[in-house]
Amino acid sequence: MQKFHIYPNGTIEDQSGKEVFRSSVSQQDAREVIYETISENGYVVDEEWEMDDDSIELTVKKVTQ
Helix, strand or coil: CEEEEECCCCEEEECCCCEEEECCCCHHHHHHHHHHHHHHCCEEEEEEEECCCCCEEEEEEECCC
């Protein structure tokens, strides 16, 4: 499993804190991009949480067949 944080400024960081994407538009735009990318790479969102700092935390897992 992997975790990603989507911040209100549109920045997405992986669980190590590395920036993996920055939207020039919004947090919602960044959320849509990460959902598309996750799906294209054979992952699904296991959990999504809105955090106290208004970020969104996603836990994703690889789809096994």
